[in-house]
Amino acid sequence: MIKNRKSLEEYKEGILKGDRAVLAQSITLVESSLPSDSDLASSLVQEILPYTGKSIRIGITGVPGVGKSTFIETFGKLLLEKGKKVAVLAVDPSSQKTKGSILGDKTRMEKLAADRRAFIRPSPSGTTLGGVSAKTREAMLLCEAAGFDVILVETVGVGQSETAVKGMVDFFLLLMLAGAGDELQGIKKGIMEMADGILINKADGENIQAAKKAKNHYRNALHLFPPSENGWYPSVITGSSITGEGLDECWQIIEKYQQKMLNSGFFEKNRAEQRLKWLDEYVQYLLGKAFHEEAKVQKLLAAEKEHVRTGKLSPLTFARNLMNVFFENFQVKNS
Ligand code: GDP
Numbered sequence: 025m026i027k028n029r030k031s032l033e034e035y036k037e038g039i040l041k042g043d044r045a046v047l048a049q050s051i052t053l054v055e056s057s058l059p060s061d062s063d064l065a066s067s068l069v070q071e072i073l074p075y076t077g078k079s080i081r082i083g084i085t086g087v088p089g090v091g092k093s094t095f096i097e098t099f100g101k102l103l104l105e106k107g108k109k110v111a112v113l114a115v116d117p118s119s120q121k122t123k124g125s126i127l128g129d130k131t132r133m134e135k136l137a138a139d140r141r142a143f144i145r146p147s148p149s150g151t152t153l154g155g156v157s158a159k160t161r162e163a164m165l166l167c168e169a170a171g172f173d174v175i176l177v178e179t180v181g182v183g184q185s186e187t188a189v190k191g192m193v194d195f196f197l198l199l200m201l202a203g204a205g206d207e208l209q210g211i212k213k214g215i216m217e218m219a220d221g222i223l224i225n226k227a228d229g230e231n232i233q234a235a236k237k238a239k240n241h242y243r244n245a246l247h248l249f250p251p252s253e254n255g256w257y258p259s260v261i262t263g264s265s266i267t268g269e270g271l272d273e274c275w276q277i278i279e280k281y282q283q284k285m286l287n288s289g290f291f292e293k294n295r296a297e298q299r300l301k302w303l304d305e306y307v308q309y310l311l312g313k314a315f316h317e318e319a320k321v322q323k324l325l326a327a328e329k330e331h332v333r334t335g336k337l338s339p340l341t342f343a344r345n346l347m348n349v350f351f352e353n354f355q356v357k358n359s
Contacts, residue, residue, distance in 0.1 A: 086199030227262035
């Protein structure tokens with residue numbers, strides 16, 4: 025075991041007490057790729073499972089500059105005022121270097137981070153898809169066990185990451201700008217279809233009228249989509265993350281959604297499906313990992329991959345050969 029690791033009991037106890045430092049350390053543990061950490065991490069997730077599930081999980085997406093971090097700061101403070109405890113799994117600005125001019129070196133969500141009833145965790149850079157890491161689900165459960173009742177998962181609108189986040193949250197909120205054009209905002213039809221709510225942000229000052237126009241535009245556009253499985257029609261509202269206008273309405277919509285979905289049974293059905301999807305993804309991950317770690321597989325790959333590259337060897341044949349080698353050795357190891 026490496027330095028700074030606690031025992032299972034210490035992690036569990038700290039988390040259940042709502043200790044933010046232990047919570048942060050436990051997320052580091054589940055994010056760790058060290059083999060010595062993975063047993064402890066999965067035991068911990070299993071141990072805290074009975075204390076999870078009581079929060080509302082909200083995904084927040086939108087292009088860089090739309091105002092995600094400003095929104096989360098203002099919205100988060102509003103929720104604290106309502107007596108909620110808020111955890112944010114956020115995009116790490118250092119993983120967004122290309123957007124340097126937008127994010128700069130400012131500390132995101134500074135005020136919210138300073139509040140003891142809030143917890144902010146940036147995703148580890150390098151391993152994320154628009155801010156969503158392979159371990160975001162685990163981090164969410166740990167936050168719930170620590171008593172946080174609203175979990176905000178931020179992701180940058182880059183396509184794939186929305187699908188990943190949609191698959192792990194209860195409510196999916198899309199932030200948009202008025203007058204920027206759908207293409208400019210990188211918003212694809214599929215992402216709008218995924219949204220349970222759309223907030224036209226920066227509806228303040230001279231931008232108010234344009235925001236109202238955009239609201240009507242998106243409301244009309246959404247009517248062209250087939251209704252979603254749960255019978256919910258995505259709400260479109262305007263708001264300002266600077267003045268706070270519209271953010272209370274946003275929370276009311278989320279609460280209304282939650283109540284409706286709880287009543288219809290969709291809430292639990294959705295979470296049940298998400299758990300099975302998680303299982304499926306994790307099995308695939310473990311298989312892939314075991315496969316690539318197998319020395320004989322590595323050897324064969326190194327020896328013959330070039331023939332696939334040059335077109336002499338069919339990828340199908342080679343893949344099957346590799347699988348055979350993998351299974352032969354995998355069985356030996358486990359017998
Ligand atoms: P992110 O990249 O989506 O996280 O966007 P930021 O929260 O960093 O916001 C980008 C810029 O837009 C910053 O300069 C914010 O101050 C500004 N901004 C964010 N929300 C609003 C808003 O509601 N109104 C106005 N006028 N500016 C905003």
